[in-house]
Amino acid sequence: MAVRIRLQRLFPQLLLTGVLGFLIIVLSLSSEYFLSWDNFRNILDQSSVHILLALGMTFVIASGGIDLSVGNVAAFSGVVMAVAMKADLGVFSAILLGYLAAFSFGLVNGLVVSYVKVNPFITTLASMSIARGLALILTGGVSIYGFSASFKFWGTGSIGPINPPILFSFILVIVGIFLMGYTLWGKYSLALGGNGEALRRAGVNVNLYRTSVYCFSALCAATAGLVMTARLNSAAPLAGATYEMDAIAAVILGGASMKGGRASILGTFIACLTLGVLRNGLTMMTVPTYYQQLFTGMIILVAIVISELRSKEE
Amino acid sequence: MSSVQPFLQVRGIAKRYSNIEALKAIDLDLYTGEVLAIVGDNGAGKSTIIKILSGAITPDSGEIIIAGRKYSKLKPKTALDAGISTVYQDLALIDTMDSASNIFLGREHRKHFFCLDDKRMQQEALDLLQQLGIYIPSLYSTVACLSGGQRQGVAVARAIHQGGRLLIFDEPTAAMGLKETATVLRLIRGLAEEGFGVIVVSHNMEQVFKISDRICIMRQGEVVDCVKTSEVNPQDVVAMITGAIDLEDFSIYRSKN
Ligand SMILES: Nc1ncnc2c1ncn2[C@@H]1O[C@H](COP(=O)(O)OP(=O)(O)OP(=O)(O)O)[C@@H](O)[C@H]1O
Ligand SMILES: [Mg+2]
Numbered sequence: 001m002a003v004r005i006r007l008q009r010l011f012p013q014l015l016l017t018g019v020l021g022f023l024i025i026v027l028s029l030s031s032e033y034f035l036s037w038d039n040f041r042n043i044l045d046q047s048s049v050h051i052l053l054a055l056g057m058t059f060v061i062a063s064g065g066i067d068l069s070v071g072n073v074a075a076f077s078g079v080v081m082a083v084a085m086k087a088d089l090g091v092f093s094a095i096l097l098g099y100l101a102a103f104s105f106g107l108v109n110g111l112v113v114s115y116v117k118v119n120p121f122i123t124t125l126a127s128m129s130i131a132r133g134l135a136l137i138l139t140g141g142v143s144i145y146g147f148s149a150s151f152k153f154w155g156t157g158s159i160g161p162i163n164p165p166i167l168f169s170f171i172l173v174i175v176g177i178f179l180m181g182y183t184l185w186g187k188y189s190l191a192l193g194g195n196g197e198a199l200r201r202a203g204v205n206v207n208l209y210r211t212s213v214y215c216f217s218a219l220c221a222a223t224a225g226l227v228m229t230a231r232l233n234s235a236a237p238l239a240g241a242t243y244e245m246d247a248i249a250a251v252i253l254g255g256a257s258m259k260g261g262r263a264s265i266l267g268t269f270i271a272c273l274t275l276g277v278l279r280n281g282l283t284m285m286t287v288p289t290y291y292q293q294l295f296t297g298m299i300i301l302v303a304i305v306i307s308e309l310r311s312k313e314e
Numbered sequence: 315m316s317s318v319q320p321f322l323q324v325r326g327i328a329k330r331y332s333n334i335e336a337l338k339a340i341d342l343d344l345y346t347g348e349v350l351a352i353v354g355d356n357g358a359g360k361s362t363i364i365k366i367l368s369g370a371i372t373p374d375s376g377e378i379i380i381a382g383r384k385y386s387k388l389k390p391k392t393a394l395d396a397g398i399s400t401v402y403q404d405l406a407l408i409d410t411m412d413s414a415s416n417i418f419l420g421r422e423h424r425k426h427f428f429c430l431d432d433k434r435m436q437q438e439a440l441d442l443l444q445q446l447g448i449y450i451p452s453l454y455s456t457v458a459c460l461s462g463g464q465r466q467g468v469a470v471a472r473a474i475h476q477g478g479r480l481l482i483f484d485e486p487t488a489a490m491g492l493k494e495t496a497t498v499l500r501l502i503r504g505l506a507e508e509g510f511g512v513i514v515v516s517h518n519m520e521q522v523f524k525i526s527d528r529i530c531i532m533r534q535g536e537v538v539d540c541v542k543t544s545e546v547n548p549q550d551v552v553a554m555i556t557g558a559i560d561l562e563d564f565s566i567y568r569s570k571n
Contacts (some may be wrong), residue, residue: 182429184422191419196409201370201406202420203391261410 012255012310013267020274027281034284036229041162048165049074049224049274051269053243054250055169055176056220058268061251062180063213064193064260065120066111070103070221071243072131075236077102077225079135081151082144082235091151099222105131106218110211128244145234155231165227172220176265189213193260249300250275252307275299319382321511322398324368327376329362336362336474338535339376346479346511349502351522351543353515354532354555360515361403363532364484367513368400368474369393381479399478401486403515405469409458412440413450416457417472442471447497460552462489470498480511487521499525519548531555 028035053070060067077098084094109127113120154164160168180186188209191199202208224243229235252258253274254267275296282292317327324342328335344350352360365371367378369388378385380396388396410427414435415426423431423438436453443450450460450469457465466489473481483502487495503525506512522529523543530540531554538554552558 174511184424184428184430187415187422187430191408191411191415194408195406197418198406198408201368201390201400201402203389203394204420205391257410 005283010255012253012307013264013270016253016255016267016270016274020270020277023274023277023281027277027284029313031284034281037161041166041278043273043276043280044166044169045163046279047272048169049227049240049243050246050250050275051169051272052220052224052227053240053247053269054254054272055172055265056217057244057247058176058251058254058256058263058265059180059186059189059213060120060217060262061256061258062189062193062263062303063210063247065210065213066124066248067109067214067217068121068244069089069109069128069131070217070224070247071240071245072128072135073102073105073240074221074228074243075238075240076105076131076135076138077222078229078239079138079144079237080301081226081229083138084153085147086144091148092300094151094307095154095226098225099219102218102222102225103147103215106215106221107211109218110214113214114207114210139235139237141237143236144235145232147230152230152233154226155229155233165231168223168227170222173265173269176268180222180263180265185209185211190261190263193262195261214305245300246275246296249296249303252259252300252303255307257307257310258304318345320344321381323379324363324367325377325379327363327373327378329359329366329371329373329432335535337366337373340532340535340537341538342540343529344352344480344511344513347506347509349506349512349514349515349525350540351381351516351526351529352532353517353522353529353551355520357537358555360530360532361484362535364400364482364515365402367393367482368398368402370400370402382561394476394478397479398482399473399480400482401466401469401473401484403484403488405450405465407457407465407469410456412456413443413453413460413468413471416468417442417475419472421476442475443467446471446474448494448500451452463494463497466490466498468496470501474501474505478510480513481505482513484515485517487516487518495521519551522541522551523548533557 008195033039053074055069057067079099081094081098084097085091089097105127109124112118112123157164159167168254188199188204192206192210194205224240250271251263251268254264256263256267278295279292282295320343322344322475324340326339326341327337327341329337329533340363342363366373366388369390369392373386376389380398383396385392408419423434425431432562440453448471450464450467457468460565466486470486487498490498499521502512502514514526526543528540529543529546530549531538531551533555
């Protein structure tokens, strides 16, 4: 009984793993290069920013919210790091400032959504615009580039066979699985989305938990900002725009319900890999990036429709 | 009974929703060891007073005295800590979670600081449900998959597990079958016998007369009267609910008998 229910609940993730397997087989048949470690590392590297953003987003969507600001907050925190370094602050302080900048966005998002009870869609849409505006103001609209090697390390350095972005995303996946499955914080994130009022009546400070979920998402965005900026050796004010869409797509593909209450870190991770492999394959088959955008949009739509149908069935 | 201090005293509690006076400065007492039934038509304000007692909503005015301590605004946490556990009319279950998670909601067992002790909670939930005679087909399935009566069973189990001194049941058996209803009624009676205070909201007169010691009748946001169950009969109570008998008439009627 328990096993059957577990399997039923894992259905979206199993389906997704099937799709990933299928993609891998097709792509490895069409190109020998595909199955090489270099390419695999490349896929992981390319997916790392998406993974970082999507993991934070998983908790937000689990709690019945949404965070549209992640892409622009990532770019903004990268810009803050860049500006700080250009002002001769040390690498460490610059990174810290970038995290603080992102965190304040998470805090504002969370406080407004929890205490003022503004719809999270509207709230984070506004803060997305604010983050973008601030990034443009700080940079004057042009990218800041050229950083020290100790900063670039966080994007391009290597740690054994992998690099810091891949390491970050792996660590966060493991931390995410632990938080979601084994801690009160993860449980309450899901409970907020399942029935926040019931959680409140059970004596839990729901505003505090809800706020912390948005803060967590912002910290993930800051990590993505660090990786993006260090990797490109440049902080572009509009670097992360539309990344929130990829993150939301991955979370929903990974089996989360848009209504909240149901979400899976592992599912999100597999979804990010699947999207990464798909992008990699499309590039290998020289499909122009505009079409890739089109594909991603269509995948999101299909995933949301499936998720919607599934929750109706329940 | 009147010589002892009531466990719960409600004094002048009023609540207004934009254009409806849901409660008009009501008073209410509850002693431990008794079952108090609250009856009244739909919209009389029964659930509203109960949500105020459990801290789910805040009243506009008035105060609540629990075990001698005055509260003007109860929060869910303060109410729980003061010993009030509630089965809400809407059950307040998290549909996406399993029975054990719902039963332990807000009071989860932990180990090593951070980790949830799921095994222990599952086991204790199983034991509790068994002990209460509430049958749930699978502890692993989400409560969304349970029947209406089974869901009420989970909500009842949670309130019992919270272990307050006053248990409030807002129509706890509305969706239950005969056997399950009997189990819960026996449970409620048993709780009172063990010294808990119990408030039950019900539309079922037969039930009310079977389990309650006192009955408070509510009509349009007011407590019309509180009577000893042994001193009235169901027809009188129904008449008072609908307003067919006025207070004065009833006092005359009572003095005549
Ligand atoms: N959230 C709300 N907003 C506006 N009005 C409300 C709200 N909750 C309750 N009311 C109103 O307050 C009044 C009392 O409602 P309450 O739920 O206490 O009734 P009740 O006695 O429990 O009825 P029932 O037997 O149907 O459960 C009703 O007129 C209802 O319409
Ligand atoms: Mg009611």
